[in-house]
Amino acid sequence: MLQDAAELxxxxxxxxxxxxxxxxxxxxxxxxxxQKAGVTVPYAAKLLExxxxxxxxxxxxxxxxxxxxxxxxxxxxxxxxxxxxEHFAIKFDDLxxxxxxxxAEIKQHLQAAEKQFQLGSFRECVEDLAKAKVTLFGKxxxxxxxxxxxxxxxxxxxxRIDGVNNVNSFAYLAEYLGTIRETSLVALLxxxxxxxxxxxxxxxxxSKTVGGTWYxxxxxxxxxxxECRRASTCIINLCVRLEQIA
Numbered sequence: 001m002l003q004d005a006a007e008l009x010x011x012x013x014x015x016x017x018x019x020x021x022x023x024x025x026x027x028x029x030x031x032x033x034x035q036k037a038g039v040t041v042p043y044a045a046k047l048l049e050x051x052x053x054x055x056x057x058x059x060x061x062x063x064x065x066x067x068x069x070x071x072x073x074x075x076x077x078x079x080x081x082x083x084x085x086e087h088f089a090i091k092f093d094d095l096x097x098x099x100x101x102x103x104a105e106i107k108q109h110l111q112a113a114e115k116q117f118q119l120g121s122f123r124e125c126v127e128d129l130a131k132a133k134v135t136l137f138g139k140x141x142x143x144x145x146x147x148x149x150x151x152x153x154x155x156x157x158x159x160r161i162d163g164v165n166n167v168n169s170f171a172y173l174a175e176y177l178g179t180i181r182e183t184s185l186v187a188l189l190x191x192x193x194x195x196x197x198x199x200x201x202x203x204x205x206x207s208k209t210v211g212g213t214w215y216x217x218x219x220x221x222x223x224x225x226x227e228c229r230r231a232s233t234c235i236i237n238l239c240v241r242l243e244q245i246a
Contacts, residue, residue, distance in 0.1 A: 130206035195234035
């Protein structure tokens with residue numbers, strides 16, 4: 001995987017520089033093509049060492065020792081950080097999978113979640129992730145219509161008429177129908193079921209009024225860093241999958 005990451009970058013750079021090379025040209029050949037064109041390839045010697053290790057493992061079954069694997073990991077990170085800054089003026093650590101999302105509204109929620117994650121505010125992070133998830137499935141009305149938000153308001157109307165408080169039967173029904181809708185979409189579009197189940201059980205339920213106000217319903221008070229990371233990855237995977245289908 002480390003060698004694949006470096007090779008993908010090298011091939012991208014060859015295309016970006018509009019250099020001529022064979023479609024089946026190998027990793028080493030593409031590095032040489034760049035160097036002959038005057039393009040600097042940082043840590044080229046380390047990349048060649050990585051390639052030898054890959055060949056030894058893939059073709060001869062020579063499994064590198066753990067410390068060797070960690071060394072190659074460092075090689076590739078050093079290469080990507082230096083190369084991306086030099087060739088594209090982009091900081092490698094500033095890259096995010098969120099950049100893969102085309103929908104501006106969903107991306108905005110995911111970017112807000114990233115900021116909260118960096119601050120260590122995991123509760124606020126999952127709330128932004130929940131907003132992204134609801135917005136994502138709200139975009140799919142052409143497949144299965146979303147539950148009318150007015151259904152939740154029925155509780156408030158009945159409470160006012162009967163003078164009774166805390167009757168939430170229709171709110172429960174709306175949430176239940178929303179879950180049925182999302183599950184149907186997951187099956188219809190063949191989305192990763194494990195990703196969806198994780199989001200459904202680990203994120204707070206979220207709803208948005210017509211006026212744009214968000215409401216959250218948490219089933220617990222604390223969330224972990226690992227949960228935030230996985231939830232973000234799951235939503236991004238779902239977004240990319242849906243955008244490919246669309």
